[in-house]
Amino acid sequence: MVRAIVGANWGDEGKGKLTDMMAQESDIVIRFQGGANAGHTIVNNYGKFALHTLPSGVFYDHTTNIIGNGVALNIPVLFNEIKSIVDKGVPMPKILISDRAQMVMPYHVLFDQYEEERLGKASFGSTKSGIAPFYSDKYAKIGFQVQELFDEENLRKKLVRVCETKNVLLEHLYHKPTLDPDALFETLMEYRKMVEPYVCNVSLYLWNALKEGKNILLEGQLGSLKDPDHGIYPMVTSSSTLAAYGAIGAGIPPYEIKTIVTVVKAYSSAVGAGAFVSEIFGEEADELRRRGGDGGEYGATTGRPRRMGWFDCVASKYGCRIQGTTDVAFTVIDVLGYLDKIPVCVGYEIDGKVTTDFPTTQLLEKAKPVLEVLDGWKCDIRGIRNYDELPENCKKYIEFVEEHIGFPITMISNGPKREDIIYRESKLYK
Numbered sequence: 001m002v003r004a005i006v007g008a009n010w011g012d013e014g015k016g017k018l019t020d021m022m023a024q025e026s027d028i029v030i031r032f033q034g035g036a037n038a039g040h041t042i043v044n045n046y047g048k049f050a051l052h053t054l055p056s057g058v059f060y061d062h063t064t065n066i067i068g069n070g071v072a073l074n075i076p077v078l079f080n081e082i083k084s085i086v087d088k089g090v091p092m093p094k095i096l097i098s099d100r101a102q103m104v105m106p107y108h109v110l111f112d113q114y115e116e117e118r119l120g121k122a123s124f125g126s127t128k129s130g131i132a133p134f135y136s137d138k139y140a141k142i143g144f145q146v147q148e149l150f151d152e153e154n155l156r157k158k159l160v161r162v163c164e165t166k167n168v169l170l171e172h173l174y175h176k177p178t179l180d181p182d183a184l185f186e187t188l189m190e191y192r193k194m195v196e197p198y199v200c201n202v203s204l205y206l207w208n209a210l211k212e213g214k215n216i217l218l219e220g221q222l223g224s225l226k227d228p229d230h231g232i233y234p235m236v237t238s239s240s241t242l243a244a245y246g247a248i249g250a251g252i253p254p255y256e257i258k259t260i261v262t263v264v265k266a267y268s269s270a271v272g273a274g275a276f277v278s279e280i281f282g283e284e285a286d287e288l289r290r291r292g293g294d295g296g297e298y299g300a301t302t303g304r305p306r307r308m309g310w311f312d313c314v315a316s317k318y319g320c321r322i323q324g325t326t327d328v329a330f331t332v333i334d335v336l337g338y339l340d341k342i343p344v345c346v347g348y349e350i351d352g353k354v355t356t357d358f359p360t361t362q363l364l365e366k367a368k369p370v371l372e373v374l375d376g377w378k379c380d381i382r383g384i385r386n387y388d389e390l391p392e393n394c395k396k397y398i399e400f401v402e403e404h405i406g407f408p409i410t411m412i413s414n415g416p417k418r419e420d421i422i423y424r425e426s427k428l429y430k
């Protein structure tokens with residue numbers, strides 16, 4: 001059985017916590033897309049961790065954690081991350097790395113920086129982890145799969161060929177130092193030593209695991225609105241953030257994905273550039289940012305302050321639909337306990353017309369939020385474990401959101417810890 005955990009919004013919905021929680025009943029946890037450009041924050045018995053590349057199952061000794069072929073694998077970053085958790089007392093996790101995963105090369109990180117520098121104000125707000133240059137090369141068919149590390153002769157030849165084209169850009173477009181294929185080869189040989197014990201034919205491993213009835217968890221990064229096809233293109237990430245892509249980025253049959261838990265955050269936050277219809281500013285935004293998440297809404301990878309906004313029913317309804325949601329996990333609702341009144345965006349006004357259907361990017365730029373204001377509950381709801389014990393106005397908020405997005409909210413997260421979770425039966429459930 002395969003379950004997926006994915007985000008409905010712009011990322012940072014609290015997927016890490018949900019994955020850590022659901023990993024408890026999983027044999028295998030897989031990262032299937034993205035790279036070290038985003039991070040999950042997990043709080044558990046060992047402490048507080050920001051994971052960027054490692055699957056969130058690494059804290060359990062019964063899980064196998066897999067880096068799937070769809071991931072942008074930065075080998076030194078992965079191994080630093082493993083070291084950082086082991087140094088904090090976590091037992092060495094069981095890890096497998098797909099032989100088909102491609103590697104983030106040192107020059108991908110440089111190209112990311114140089115391009116953002118060149119674009120200046122028109123930049124994408126990249127985290128400069130090399131992700132966009134990495135995926136560009138993957139699809140231009142000049143990327144390097146892990147298995148290529150084991151064929152030295154062909155690796156050398158390919159490096160010479162790739163450096164020829166990279167060096168033209170470095171010299172003439174960016175005016176930066178050029179690449180030396182021999183030095184790169186040495187670096188890759190270091191990478192090989194690091195990954196060798198973990199390399200695996202992952203799709204075959206998973207095929208067998210499925211036959212044995214193992215529980216598999218696909219862990220998504222970012223959210224629907226950052227998907228290159230269905231998101232706010234071009235202000236998106238470079239690999240698909242959708243559960244469907246889990247089949248490809250891990251190498252499993254699509255029909256095996258039975259449960260799609262879409263994480264929806266009780267208010268909005270976003271990083272990077274792009275239209276953000278329900279965005280708020282000034283003191284109102286600062287206060288929500290300060291109180292948000294667990295210790296404020298600042299990027300797990302970059303520490304950048306996140307852009308803040310009210311809950312957006314239009315974006316979340318779309319985000320859930322495009323994921324193929326079976327269950328919504330509604331998170332960080334405890335944070336809203338300080339508000340007397342809570343505005344919610346229920347529609348977009350575009351050229352004088354109100355819609356609840358999320359538009360394409362050009363129209364999105366023109367959209368103005370239609371807000372409805374709900375009453376707050378004005379108390380701390382952390383520690384509550386039963387839905388019925390939540391304050392009336394908090395339940396109204398949850399039910400209002402459920403009605404507007406049209407997908408069943410079956411889990412409510414009211415704190416950063418594993419146990420801060422309320423299960424709920426939804427009337428929307430089939």
Ligand code: GDP
Nearest residue numbers: 012013014015016040041293294332413415416
């Ligand atoms: P992810 O990328 O989707 O995993 O999101 P983040 O790592 O940015 O997680 C959001 C932050 O919120 C982290 O600091 C979590 O520890 C925290 N968090 C997750 N769920 C909850 C919740 O229900 N309440 C509160 N207050 N914080 C939460």
